[in-house]
Every structure is written in C-alpha cells, then in structure tokens.
Amino acid sequence: MIELLFLMFERVGILIILAFLLSRMKSFRQIVHNEHGIKEKMILIAIFGTFGVISNYTGVEIEKGLIISQSWQTDVGYDGALANTRIMGVAIGGLLGGPLVGLGTGLIAGLHRLTLGGFTAAACSISTIFAGIVTGLIGRRYNIQKEKSQWWAMSIGVMMECIQMGIILLIAKPFESAYRLVEVIAFPMITINGFGTLVFILIIQTILSEEEKTRALQTHKALNIAQQTLPFFRKGLNVESCREAAEIILKCTNADAISITNEHLVLAHVGIASDHHKPMESLRTQLTKKVLEQGRIIKAKTREEIQCIKKDCPLHAALVMPLKAHNQTVGTLKLYYAHPNKLDQAEQELAEGLSRLFSTQLELAEAELQRKLLKDAEIKALQAQVHPHFLFNAINTISSLIRTDANKARKLLIQLSVFFRSNLQGARHILIPLEKELEHVEAYLSLEQARFPDKYTVRIEIDPSLKKLYIPPFTLQPLVENAIRYAFSKSKKGEVTIRGWSENGKMVLTTEDNGKGVSPEMLSSLGNTTINSAEGTGTALWNIKKRIEEIFGQEGAFMIESEPEAGTKVTITLPLVQNKESENYAKGFYR
Template identity: 70%
Template sequence: MFDLMPLMLERVGILVILAFLLSRMKAFRRMIHHEHGLSEKLMLIAVFGSFGIISNYTGVEIAQGNISSQTWQIEVDGDAAIANTRIMGVVIGGLLGGPFVGIGTGLVAGLHRMTLGGFTAFACGASTILAGFVTGFLWKRFRIKDNFSPWKAVLTGIFMECTQMGLILLLARPFESAVKLVELIALPMITINGFGTLIFILIIHSILVEEERTKALQTHKSFYIAQQTLPFFRKGLNEHSCKKVAEIILKWTKADAISITNREIVLAHIGAGSDHHKQGQTLVTKLTKKVLEQGKIIKAKSKEEIQCPNSDCPLQSAIVMPLQVHNQTVGTLKLYFLDPSLMDKVEQELAEGLSKLFSTQLELADAELQRKLLKDAEIKALQAQINPHFLFNSLNTISSLIRTDADKARKLLLKLSVFFRSNLQGARQFVIPLEKELEHVEAYLSIEQTRFPDKYHVSFDIDQSLKKVMVPPFTLQPLVENAIKHAFANKEHGKVSIRAYAENDQMILITEDNGSGIPDHLLRQLGNQTVQSNDGTGTALWNIKKRIEEIYGSAGAFHIKSDENGTKVTIKFPLEMKGEVAV
C-alpha cells in the first residue's frame, strides 16, 4: 500500500504540471473566466477528457498484489488492474463546466478505461462515467466561480473515489481479487486524488483571483484617469481640454497614441503618428467616420482596417469609441497601438470603460453649461426688471438738474452711461478687475446720492495693489444697493463702508452698513435661497454666493453677519486670478 503512494504522487504530479501549463494559456483562461457556450464546453470536454486518458496510460499496474512501475499502460492483462488519477480530471471538469462537460468528460475517460482491459475495466469505466454525471449536476450547488471552497471539490473527489472502490467490489470478479485490490489501492488513490484535486482547484482559483485583481486594478485605473480628466472635460470638447485629456490617457495606458475628435476635426492627437494626424485638421481615417455614423465601438487589428490615407503611418491597430451626449455621438476617443498584440482584452475593457465615463462627464458638462446659461438668463432678466425703473428715476433727476445745474446734469449723465456700460460688460464677461466693479458702484452712488442727498455716506478703503484682481461682475453693486434701499429705512444718516485688503493669499472684500439689520428668520435663508418678504426676494445675495461657489469652490467664501447695529457681508477671493479685462 505504502509502496504505491510515491508512484501515485508522481502520476498526479504530471497532471498538476499540465494544469499549470494550461493555466498560462490565454485560451484556457478565457474558458475559465467566461460563461460557457457549446464550443467552450466541447473544449473543456477535450481538455479534461485528455486528462482522463493520460491518467489511464500513466496508471500503475496492479497484478495479483504486485505493483508494476511501467510508465505507459497500452493494455492491461485480464487479471490485472491499474491505479490512476482518472477521477480527478472528471471531477474538476464536471464542477467547472456543468452537466454537459461532466458527462462528456466521464464518457471519454470511462470508455477509454474500458478499452484497456483488466478485470476492473467495466467497474472503473462505469464509476468514471458516474462521477461525470454526479459532479456535473453538483455544478450549480458548488459553482467554482461563486465563493467556492476548494475543500468542497476535495471532498467531492474523495467521495467519487470511494464510490469507485465500492463499484469495484460490486462489479469486479473474482470478488476475492477485487477485495485484495481495494485493500491495496483504496487509501493511496483516495489520498492522492484528493490532494491532486486540491492542487488543481487552487490553480483554477488563482486564475479567478488574478482576474478579479486585474479587474479591480483596471477599475481603479479607470476612475483615476476619469478623476484626472474631469476638470478638462467639464469645459466640453475643445482643443485645449482634449489635449490635456489625451496626455493623461497616454500616460496611464499601453497605447502608443491617443486621439480625440468631434464630428468634424481632430481636437487632439498625442503620440505616434502626430506628424500627419494633426490637431485641428479634418477627419481623415475612414474608421473614425464609421464610428461617428454607427455610434458603436470598432476595433481595428491591422493597418488596413484603420484606413489611414498616409502609407507611412506607423499605427497598426486601434480601438475607436464613440463619445456620446444624450445618446447622440458628438466625437470619438481613439487608442492607437504600434504592436497589435498590446491591444489585449484588458486594454480594450479599460478603453470601453473610459469611453462610458467620458461620455458621462461630457453629459454633466453639458448640463452644467445649460445651468450656467439659465443662471445668466436669470441675471439678465433681473437686470431687465431693475434697470428700466432705475433708468426712469435717473432721467427724471437729470431732467430736473438741467434747468438748475446743467454742468452737474452733464456729469450725472456721464455717470449713467458708465453704469449701463458696466451692466453690459458684466453680462458678457465671466470675471472683471476689481477697479471696474468699483467704477460700477461709484456710478450708481453718484446717481442715488443726487436723488437723496445727505441720506447716507459711503466710504472706500481699497488696497491699491488689489485693483487688478479679477472678481465676478455684479458683486459689490448689488450689496451697496441693498444697503441703501433696505438698511436705512428708519435712519436719517446711514453709513456704508467698502473695504478690500489682502490676507493669506486672499483678497478680503467687506461691505458694511450701520442700518437696522436683517431679521433672524430671513438671515438664515439669505444667500442660501430666495425668500419672500415685503422688502425683496434676496435673489441678488443668493446669486452672488452661488457664482462664488461655482468659480472658486472652497477657495472662495461668502458670509453675512447682521444684528440691530447693522449688516456686514464678507467675501473672499483667491489673489491669483489677475489679468486683463476679457472682451
């Protein structure tokens, strides 16, 4: 019995080596990873059936209690039997591939065993076929891919080996020879086949774990690339943003070139082939045009399939994916390779994932743009409501001054023109220099103080070095207007101070009045939402705060503090936004 153990261990080692070699083959790994169609099932039957045949040929011959170490069993004598690892392959095949594979593998290995002969030929062949049936129907219960415990496979292999021993005792004749054979081979075969099944199932498990790890790394890489590209795609499909995106993708993939297009031109091309695939040129590859027409991913595995008109183009393969916004193809993302073998399954899945993520980012960018356009429309609508009223009052004031003080009327008319010019400028521009916003405020105050002389006093304390700092338009003027209209209803001499100074790489802009303050129930809402009150809706404050959040994010701040002694509004901007006026 114990003399048989090392020989059996040697035989199972052959199958384990074969299993390891198979695990390195892409075709076998694909069969393990994916759901099995008919062709895959036939391949699994061929693989595990071959394991059974090899086990039969390499079995250890047992004749009248004597162990023969002959290495290849072509034929077994009528009074002899063989100890082998045939059941192991059948068990793995059935548990991995289901009933069709299990039964097929069992028939291949079992019928082959019967052809070799020996007094146990029928019993061993029948037990092998039975093992295929049983393990095939245990497939759903013991699914290897779904948190499968390797010990279940080991116990299944041991059970089927024990069943084989029982069938030998039941079917093999003479019975005395069958008993002696089972006494000799039972423990070694049960032990070694169980051990071999464990090793085999661990190899398969390692393939599955490696696949999951690869998917996890791929997902992490996809989200990392998406995170890096998000700030650029938020700006939509343009040459500058797409160039930055292409550089990021090229760095984090195996591709040799990255290209991004809209429906008419190449927005960016980074990497190989950039001598003739140039930014800004019209689309030249027929492959890209085909993707734009069909809205589907297309893979080119040869230079001819890419259909680049340049005969010297080094690009040999490509994955071209549509970029879609609201189910409409607006452009393409292309990964090019110099070596077609680098365009493997992992790179293809990564590219497809990026295509979907980028399409989502573009949809979000489009939604954000629509929201900003809507907000701009709201601002313009608000101006359209306020300006006519302000204009009529100003014109009436100027009309009265023409008779009494023509020079002052002329100056006031110039201030009115400055005010409306600032309105138009603010409606067109994203940010303006602080000095332009101050001009807007001063023009407004000149007109209001002419209408209501000595009702309030406005002071400015502005750090001159900050006048070029870029700020959103309509930031100060609405705050000053709110103070004048609402803060001094019950006061004769109101005061408004406007200050600007630098602190920790930020500009602090403060508007403060000594008015009657804002009621607590309104203070909690102002800046966060519009309100309903007899004095107004708070739309201006809410709009200022939202624009600061959108432009500066956490680098900006808007805070209102108010009590019975007055109201203080503090705004913070980063100092680095300096530049010329946009036109």
C-alpha cells in the same frame, strides 16, 4: 503497493503540469472565471475528457496483483487492469461545469477505457460515467470555486474512487481476481486521486484569486484616474478640461498617446504624434469616425486599421471608446500605442472601465450644466431688470433739460441708450471686455450726476492694458450704483474710486467709497446671501460673487472690506482672460 503509489505520483504529476500550463492560458482562465454557456461547456468537456484519455494512456498495468508495465498503455491484456487517475479529471470536470460537462467527460473517458480492454474494462467504464453524472449534479448545487472548498472537493474525489472500487468488486469477473486487484490498487488510487483533485482545485482557485486581484487593482486604478479627472470632465468636453484629463490618463496607463474628441474636433492630444494630431483640428482617423457612428469600442492592432491620414504616423495600435451622455455618443476617448503588444487585456479592461466612468462624469456634467443654466437664467432675469425709479428719473431729467440745455439732453439720451444696450448685451453674454463694462459704468454715472451734480465724485484708474480683457458683465456697475445709492449721507460729499491693475498673473479690480460703511454683523452676510434692510437686499453683491464662483472657480475671488464711518472696499480678482480664452471659459460654463 508502495511502488505503485510512487508510480501513481509520477502519473498525476504529468496531469498537474498540464493543468498548470492550462491555467496560464487566457481563454481557459476566462472560461473558469465566467458563467458557462453551451460553447464553454463543450470546451470543458473536451479539456477534461482529454485529461481522462491521457490518464488511461499513462495508467500502470496490473496483472494478477503484479505491476507488469510502466509504458504508454494502448492495450491491456485480458487478465490485466489499469491503475490510473481517470476519475480525477472526470470529477473535476463535473464539479466545475455541472451535469452536462460531467456526463460528457465521463462518456469520453469511460468509453475510451472500454476500448483498452482488460477484465475490469466494463466496470471502470461504468464507474467513470457514474462519477461524471454524480459530480456534475453536486457541482450544480455547490460552488467548488469558493474559498476553503478544496477539502470538500478532495473528499468527493476520494469518494468517487471508493465507489469505483466497489463497482469493480460488483461487476468484474472472476471475483477473486477483482478482489486481489482492489487490495493492490485501492489505497494508491484513492490517495493519488484525492491528492490530484486537491491540487487541481487549488490551481482553479488560484486562477480566480488572481483574476479578482487583477480586477480589484484595475478598478482601483480606474477609480483613481476618474477621481483625478472628475474636476475637468465636470466642465464638459472643452479644450482646457480635456487636455488636463488626457495628461492624467497618459501618466496612469501604458498608452503612448491619449486623445479626446467631441463629435467633430480633436479637443486634446498628448503624447507621441502630437505634430499632426492637434487640438481644435478636424478628426484625423477613420477609426474615430467609425466609433462615433457605431457607438461601440473598437480596437486596432495595425497602423492600417487606425487609418491616420499621415502615412508615417508612429501610432501602431489604438483602443477607441465612445463617450456617451444619456445614450448619445458625444465624443471619444482614444488610447494610442507605438507597439501593439502594449495593448493587452488588462489595458483594454482598464480603458473600458474608464470609458464608462467618464461617460457617467459627462452625464453629471450635463446635469451640472442644467443647474447652471437654471441659475444663469435667474441671474439673467436680474441683470435684464432696470430699476423703474432710475428709468423714470432719467427720463424726467432729460425732459427738463430739453428746454434749458438741449445739447446736454441729447448727450444724456445717448448715454441712456448706451446704458440700455449694455444691459441687453450683459444679459446675452457670460463675459464681455472690461472696456464695455466701463462704458456701462460711465453711462450710469452720466445720468445720475445730471440729477445730483455735486453729491459725489467718481475716479476711474484702470490700467489701459486691461481694457481688452474679459470680465463677467454687471460686475462694476452694480458696485458703483450701490455706493451712490446707499453709502453716502446727505451732508457729506461722496467719493468713489474704481481701480484696475494686474498682479501675479491676475486682474485686480476694486471699487472704494468713503461712505458710511457697514456693521460687522451685516458685513458677514454681504455677498453670501440676500438680506433685508432699509439700505437694500444685497442681491447685487450676491449675484456678482456667485457668477465669479460659477465661471472661474478657485481662479476668481470676491472680497468685501468695510468699517462703520470709514467706507467700503470691494476687491475682485479674476484670471487674465483674453479674447480667444473667453470662448473656452464660456464653453466650459455652458457645456
């Protein structure tokens, strides 16, 4: 019995080695981890049926209670029997795949055992099929893949082997030979099959554990990348946001280059092949166009599949994923590799997860855009309004001057048209040149000073190099208007100074008056909310501050300083936006 026990350990060792090798196969791991369809069940039947056949061939022949053969078994004598691990493979197949797999595995292993002969052939064949059916039914009801289920699975393996011993005693003839055989093989076979079932289940649970850990790591990695790229994708698909996002993705993946496109242009490309994959150029690969057309992920493992227009392009593999917003493909995310073997399953799953997350971010960006457009519409409505008293006063002033000073009246009429034109332009644009805003200020001042020639003076000290730079419209004119309308008492001549200079890579604009100033209580509210007071509502200040925040984010700043009877100073800090850059800012605001 002890000798047979050690021989059986050798036999089960062969199956455990095969099981371990099988567990390293990606296809088998996927079958174990996922739901089983008909195709997967057929594969499991083939695998565990093969285990049963190998168990038959590697069994130890027993005749009249003696071990007579240790070689590969292809034929068993009439008075002989086999001690083997056949039940183990059948039981695991049934527990893992359910009734169909259990029955199929039992039939393969059982019928094969019948062909080998011996006086227990029929009994072993019946017990094997029975074990497949029973373990299949148990496997459908209970999940052996759960943690700590290995002992329960081992007990089922032990029970199935005990049942086989019982069937041998009931069916095999003569009974004396069957009884003597069971005395010899029962303990070794029950022990070894229980042990083998335990080890095999542990291997399967290890597969599941590794898959879960891998997915958890991939999920963590994808969420980390998504978190870092969120501020950029929230701005929509534009050159600046896509470049920043692409650089983050490149650092966090194994890709050699990252590209992001919209439906027509490459918006960003970082990494190798940057010499011909350039931002703001038309799409250069047929693969990208195909993904945009079909709206599905496409993988390429050769340069020919990528179909880059440059023949010696160093990119040899790619994973191109659609970026979608509201079920419409609005762009692509492309991970490029110099060597195809770098594009493994883990990298593909990570990229697919990123594609879904980025698509969600773009939908959020679209929702944010709608919110901004609504807010912008409100702001435009405010910008397009002209204070009726200002208009009537300007017309009355011009009308009175027509008789006394026609020349001046003509100039004021021109200034009134400039004022109106600036109002309309400001209502249509997110950013305008600083010089246009100054024209708006000067037109307003000309009309006001015609009415009150000695009430105040205005000095404009702007660095000429700033005049071509872009700022939001209605930034300075409302500040000057506020100062003129509310800052000065009747007895004191007012002074308003507008300054502009560059400092630390930013444009600084200030308007300062020597007026009444505001109280500390009111100062805390100005620019942060609208207020109700005899001097006004504070809407203009709130409007300016909100637009700076919406367009420039942390790159812009708006600050009010004031003391009672000491005047008020408003400081605006903006990035140095050139003509080309202004288009990107506008795109970022509107997409």
